Amino acid sequence: MTRVVLRRPGGVFGLAVLGLLVVGGVVSYWWTPFDPRAADPARAWLPPLREGHLLGTDRIGRDQFSQLLAGAGGTLVAAVASAAVAAVVGVALALAAVLAPRPLRASAVGLIDVLVAFPTLLLAMVLSAVYGSSLATVVAAIGIGFGVGVARVTRAELLSVLGSDYVLAARASGARTGRIVRRHLLPNVAPTLVVQLSLVMALAVLAEAALTYLGYGASPSSPSWGGMLHEQQAHLAARPLLVIWPGVAVAVTVLGCNLLGDALRDAGDPRAVAAR
Amino acid sequence: MSLLEVAGLTVRSGDRVLLDGLDFAVGAGERVGLVGGSGSGKSLTALALLGLLPAGMTVEGGVRLAGVDLLGRSDRELSAVRGSRIAMVFQEPRTALDPLMRVGRQIAWPLRAHRGMSRKAASAGAVELAAKVGLPDPERVVRAFPHQLSGGQRQRVGLAIALACRPALLVADEPTTALDTTVQAGVLRLLAGLVAEEGMALLFITHDLAVLAHMVRRVLVLGGGRLLEGGALADVLRAPAHPVTRELLALARAGAFRRREVAP
Numbered sequence: 410m411t412r413v414v415l416r417r418p419g420g421v422f423g424l425a426v427l428g429l430l431v432v433g434g435v436v437s438y439w440w441t442p443f444d445p446r447a448a449d450p451a452r453a454w455l456p457p458l459r460e461g462h463l464l465g466t467d468r469i470g471r472d473q474f475s476q477l478l479a480g481a482g483g484t485l486v487a488a489v490a491s492a493a494v495a496a497v498v499g500v501a502l503a504l505a506a507v508l509a510p511r512p513l514r515a516s517a518v519g520l521i522d523v524l525v526a527f528p529t530l531l532l533a534m535v536l537s538a539v540y541g542s543s544l545a546t547v548v549a550a551i552g553i554g555f556g557v558g559v560a561r562v563t564r565a566e567l568l569s570v571l572g573s574d575y576v577l578a579a580r581a582s583g584a585r586t587g588r589i590v591r592r593h594l595l596p597n598v599a600p601t602l603v604v605q606l607s608l609v610m611a612l613a614v615l616a617e618a619a620l621t622y623l624g625y626g627a628s629p630s631s632p633s634w635g636g637m638l639h640e641q642q643a644h645l646a647a648r649p650l651l652v653i654w655p656g657v658a659v660a661v662t663v664l665g666c667n668l669l670g671d672a673l674r675d676a677g678d679p680r681a682v683a684a685r
Numbered sequence: 686m687s688l689l690e691v692a693g694l695t696v697r698s699g700d701r702v703l704l705d706g707l708d709f710a711v712g713a714g715e716r717v718g719l720v721g722g723s724g725s726g727k728s729l730t731a732l733a734l735l736g737l738l739p740a741g742m743t744v745e746g747g748v749r750l751a752g753v754d755l756l757g758r759s760d761r762e763l764s765a766v767r768g769s770r771i772a773m774v775f776q777e778p779r780t781a782l783d784p785l786m787r788v789g790r791q792i793a794w795p796l797r798a799h800r801g802m803s804r805k806a807a808s809a810g811a812v813e814l815a816a817k818v819g820l821p822d823p824e825r826v827v828r829a830f831p832h833q834l835s836g837g838q839r840q841r842v843g844l845a846i847a848l849a850c851r852p853a854l855l856v857a858d859e860p861t862t863a864l865d866t867t868v869q870a871g872v873l874r875l876l877a878g879l880v881a882e883e884g885m886a887l888l889f890i891t892h893d894l895a896v897l898a899h900m901v902r903r904v905l906v907l908g909g910g911r912l913l914e915g916g917a918l919a920d921v922l923r924a925p926a927h928p929v930t931r932e933l934l935a936l937a938r939a940g941a942f943r944r945r946e947v948a949p
Contacts, residue, residue: 582849583766
């Protein structure tokens with residue numbers, strides 16, 4: 410499976426981006442070129458590559474590269490944890506909507522339809538109003554919000570697998586529901602699920618940046634890409650570069666997640682492996 | 686007492702009657718053909734026997750296997766019978782195997798579920814079964830995915846799965862309809878041979894009377910969800926009593942004629 414991912418250019422790119430995020434996030438715990446929080450008004454508005462500041466400094470002289478590095482960890486945690494929450498919520502809801510006894514099944518379908526219509530960012534704001542702004546709140550909101558979207562797609566996929574001949578054949582040779590779910594339903598919806606989750610990771614990076622930008626994410630003192638965007642938007646016209654760094658970081662991460670998702674989907678399907 | 690006794694089997698979907706009071710029996714080791722046009726209820730009969738009707742259909746009457754009533758049993762009780770006492774071969778080999786599971790594991794599973802075999806013993810059993818159904822290079826075939834096999838090979842895998850636990854009754858639902866004519870003959874010969882060897886009863890479902898000729902002695906004709914006539918295959922072929930039977934016979938003759946025409 411790894412071999413298949415590595416044979417796709419998109420897969421290599423996605424892995425490289427995620428790898429950089431992991432390395433950046435981990436390294437920034439112990440070391441950054443400068444303290445990302447330390448203000449140094451004497452060195453404000455430095456352009457890139459001046460006095461050791463790789464990407465320059467902002468209005469109060471904080472090193473931009475250090476801030477990007479320190480923000481990578483939060484972004485990564487938000488992306489991975491949101492995708493994990495979305496996977497659990499999505500698969501559980503979809504299975505309930507397909508296999509549960511009739512009244513429960515109907516309410517699961519109803520719940521999916523209602524929650525899909527509820528804006529995820531609004532959910533995040535409500536949650537952080539109640540539980541306070543933190544990365545955990547953001548993750549929960551994004552995970553649940555996008556999880557119902559995953560549930561809706563997964564449910565349709567589950568229904569089509571459930572109606573397939575091979576599930577009927579498995580039942581005809583004595584398989585019960587537990588076996589059908591574990592050995593036939595889940596593996597066969599996995600490719601779609603992986604693509605969905607890679608999309609959730611990408612959207613989570615965006616949403617985390619957006620929520621922090623709006624002030625609902627991690628506290629403003631801890632560096633994050635959304636926070637950088639928020640602080641620098643006021644100076645967008647004068648210092649466009651300072652918005653471009655975190656913007657590009659978000660965009661590249663999102664692209665990497667999407668491409669990795671595509672490669673993983675192909676890797677999960679033996680027919681696609683043979684075809685290329 | 687026959688192995689399989691079906692009495693007044695009626696299947697409804699809402700107000701529509703899909704199967705209307707079927708009565709028939711299959712003796713132990715007996716081979717019976719169930720013939721009918723499309724929509725006559727052949728496949729539905731097979732699914733009703735295994736308790737696999739789609740949700741929303743209601744079933745009445747009696748299905749007894751070796752004296753034990755199967756209708757109204759829980760899914761748990763039925764799943765112990767499916768694949769071990771009654772097994773089924775499906776029409777479309779392209780879709781009847783899980784595309785993501787190696788065929789060896791699909792063959793081995795009934796052995797593990799019904800015989801309680803270890804993983805290792807079951808995979809050895811799968812290789813044996815693969816050889817038994819005439820798959821070339823069985824050691825290699827069990828490691829293949831379904832898409833790597835031809836239609837005929839996949840149908841042999843389906844047969845191996847069905848035969849794994851030596852069921853008393855094999856239900857074959859149009860097992861060769863989706864195959865090329867040349868491959869058909871091989872699969873039919875294999876099926877007839879294995880059924881005879883194991884002493885299984887066979888319910889062979891088809892729309893093609895010509896295919897039945899070498900497979901069964903007795904035939905039941907199904908039309909519009911009712912049994913129209915039944916009896917020794919030779920008698921039915923010589924003097925079909927029902928217009929539907931005559932039509933099926935004419936179709937089979939036309940098919941045979943066409944086949945002769947194409948042959949060199």
